[in-house]
């Protein structure tokens with residue numbers, strides 16, 4: 296009897312795994328939007344953590360780890376937007392201007408890479424200076440809607 300329930304549970308989870316294939320396009324879009332927002336929230340968490348370290352004089356070495364986490368996450372941003380799924384707080388023109396969007400992301404990554412380099416050789420103050428050059432806002436101003444929930448305007452990004 297144990298066997299029966301084991302297989303029944305197995306079949307049920309197989310059915311669950313198959314479910315996304317049958318999901319409507321709109322539902323898939325919602326998944327894609329939630330996924331890319333999750334990556335953005337990872338970036339936000341790293342910046343909040345760095346602001347905290349700077350504010351309370353926390354472990355300076357961790358600044359580099361947070362920057363490295365930002366770089367890894369930043370590399371996931373473009374693939375996460377590849378699915379043309381307008382919605383969330385994205386600007387609908389983002390997908391018509393993919394080359395421009397890509398350029399902003401590459402600039403962002405380059406600034407993060409410079410801050411990581413600085414963290415290997417320079418004082419904390421210089422690392423903070425480089426970190427300040429990383430602008431989330433430059434991209435948000437063009438490709439993210441303002442004045443809607445989920446915004447990060449309050450953080451000054």
Ligand code: HEC
Pocket residue numbers: 328331332333335336338339340342382383384385386389396399400403430431432434435438439440444445446447452
């Ligand atoms: C190259 C463009 C780009 C860069 C760089 C960028 N973002 Fe975003 N961000 C977006 C877009 C587009 C959205 C809207 C996503 C959506 O709702 O589909 C967004 C949304 C967000 C959101 C809202 C997520 C939600 O739950 O609605 C947060 C938070 C965020 N970004 C944080 C950051 C932080 C912090 C940085 C910098 C460290 C950053 N972003 C850099 C394009 C960018």
